[in-house]
Amino acid sequence: MPATAPGYPPAAYDPAQPPAYDPGAPPSVRRGADASSITTLLLHLPLFLGSLLVIWLVSRLLPAGLDVVFVIAWLASGALMFHRPTERALARVMFKFREPTAAELARLRPLWDAVTRDAGIDGSRYDLWVEDSLEINASAAAGHIVSVTRTSLNGLPPEELAAVLAHELGHHVGGHAWSRLLGVWYAVPARFVMAVVKFFMRVVFSVASKGTSCVAAILTLLILAITITFALTFPPALALLAVPFLLAWAGRRGELRADRFAAEIGYGPRLHAVFTGWQEGGADDGHLQQGVAARLMSSHPPMHERIRALEPFATAPGGPAAPTGGLPS
Numbered sequence: 001m002p003a004t005a006p007g008y009p010p011a012a013y014d015p016a017q018p019p020a021y022d023p024g025a026p027p028s029v030r031r032g033a034d035a036s037s038i039t040t041l042l043l044h045l046p047l048f049l050g051s052l053l054v055i056w057l058v059s060r061l062l063p064a065g066l067d068v069v070f071v072i073a074w075l076a077s078g079a080l081m082f083h084r085p086t087e088r089a090l091a092r093v094m095f096k097f098r099e100p101t102a103a104e105l106a107r108l109r110p111l112w113d114a115v116t117r118d119a120g121i122d123g124s125r126y127d128l129w130v131e132d133s134l135e136i137n138a139s140a141a142a143g144h145i146v147s148v149t150r151t152s153l154n155g156l157p158p159e160e161l162a163a164v165l166a167h168e169l170g171h172h173v174g175g176h177a178w179s180r181l182l183g184v185w186y187a188v189p190a191r192f193v194m195a196v197v198k199f200f201m202r203v204v205f206s207v208a209s210k211g212t213s214c215v216a217a218i219l220t221l222l223i224l225a226i227t228i229t230f231a232l233t234f235p236p237a238l239a240l241l242a243v244p245f246l247l248a249w250a251g252r253r254g255e256l257r258a259d260r261f262a263a264e265i266g267y268g269p270r271l272h273a274v275f276t277g278w279q280e281g282g283a284d285d286g287h288l289q290q291g292v293a294a295r296l297m298s299s300h301p302p303m304h305e306r307i308r309a310l311e312p313f314a315t316a317p318g319g320p321a322a323p324t325g326g327l328p329s
Contacts, residue, residue: 031121033175036254040176043247044183046240050190074189081181082143088127090142097129097147104130104153111162112146115169119265126172136278138164140171143178156274163262163270170261176254244297251299256309268313275310279303 033041055074059067080086091097100108108128116123129147131139136155138148146168152161171177204219262271275283283303290298 031173031175033179034254034257036250036257037175037179039250039253040179040183040247043243043250044187046243047183047187047190050193051186051188054189054193078182078185081178081185084127084144087142087144091127091129091145091147095129095131095139095141095145095147097131097145100128100130100153104150107158108148108153108161111158112165115162115166115265115267118267119166119169119173121169121173138168140168140177142181143172145177146172159270160274163267163274166262166265166267167258167271170258171254173261174254174257176258180251248297248299252301255300256306259306259310260313263310263313268310269315272307272310272314275303275307279307 052071052075055071059070062070081090105128108130112126112128113123116126126144126146129145130153131137131147131149133149134151135149136152138146138152140146146165148161148164152164156164201223259271262268
């Protein structure tokens, strides 16, 4: 169900008519799936269908009755992404997060409670985690995971860390975290087969390269002929080459939507200040040195673009906005 906060999902930004911003209005927010989340799910559809084909082929090896159960069980397995014990296992094993210590939780919990209170959301529904990393970063994953790096927790001022947490809450409200993980989960069988095929091709070329050049040339022409035949038989399949770039684009839109959500619940000035500081510290330097393909594959927009999108929220009428929930000093 889409979010119901006024102005969210955000409309296209019009510099001539900045969006209305009323920091005193009580927000009313419900989790859902915004346009970037739906786009992410649709872009994963080809890999999902490929995985379904793989699962169906494997099921043909099972006895009658078990084959149907196997396919249905795989289709239903995506629900585990919202199962709290499974999420906690994913946090530890897949994402390498850990539970915060008592001292870390004492710093993190009041900030998170303030952010969720400002959004009108029950913060206790989410699990707070810490990532042992030297980077200043935070992340939202699955349906209820919010993590910050140890460096962010110890190095960022409370008001800046709160703004970062508001951004991560925006990912959960917009459905970005669960849609991304769900797409990746259902793509596993197809990606496994693709990895096996790539490995087999590398082995074949390695063996051929040790033989005569004629054998290598024949294998190359054979694979090229199969590729061209497939492309001519199924022309729409060529569009799959654009899927990674489109997924990256959807990721960038999701980041901007999460930024705007944080701004709409009162953290715009603080998040704008955080990004401005990061930009002054050289956050965009690497982006400027990237090639076109690397920029198109980036899952995060450049910092100057995020700052520009937050400018309508950088100050509120009568001065910087202060979240209603209050923050510890």
